[in-house]
Amino acid sequence: MAGNTSNKQGAAVTAVNVAQIPGLNTMGISLVRIDYAPYGLNPHHTHPRSTEILTVLEGSLYVGFVTSNPDNKMFTKVLHKGDVFVFPKGLIHFQFNYGPTPAVVLAALSSQNPGVITIANSVFGSTPSIPNAILAKAFQVEKETVDMMQAQF
Template structure:
């Protein structure tokens, strides 16, 4: 009898959980939730500003017409337009970046843990690619010209390289208000404190002095 009661309770619980998943809110519960950056409340995202205090400027950003400074080691510059720049993006699940590439500039291998990316070349040409997860690690790559579009699936390592003698500009949209970015080289060789060099040496199958040299670059 006790076992039957237990099984019935478990079935009812599973059924209620299933219905809860189906009945969950599929989208926003209000027109907008402008981020209140002064709030001390910590949530998965940002709390909402009072609707009476919302103004048009909360949905506005100016600056993507200006080129980023790509005079650095990688030869690229990212100008982000996410919830940090536009408070009105809070809860809307979208953001934007402009990427400027110097001649032979690189946006190095990186991943966005919370976002798919769709990129459009505005000027110039790019060699782009991404790599699938283990164990296949299949590399998809393509040369893009002005007006071409390419998608980088969520969480996968990807890159863009300007293989031209002139500058290139791209615009990318991302499916998160705060997509995050993890640059592979920075994470492995530039962490603070450093990952022990014997661990990195074994992972990359190289000598420790090579790892020490790589870490010194970051």
């Protein structure tokens, strides 16, 4: 069944992992379906315990990941129906439906519990908050910019 994409990001992730199916315990696999509204985004995130392989079922997506320090090189590709893309374990990645029609993907993950860390939520929406002075220095922006970002989360 299609996920509800009527949210700020325009995407819905429906997971099938050990939390939903206990029989996956020790199997080392899980699955997600991701539905995208037109121009929907699955924002920058990482799976600390899993590689992800994504297959486009409907629509087109602009996808990418960033390597780790020191290079921080971004690899991107436009995917169409039937295309496959791999996001290496632990690397920050995203998917964006750049088209005017919905898109749907299935992604397999190499862990029964891959975890997910959504970067913006973690950085700007933590409880308690990361001190503004630290965020302002880390992102090299003014405190007011940090305040505006934190208000979104």
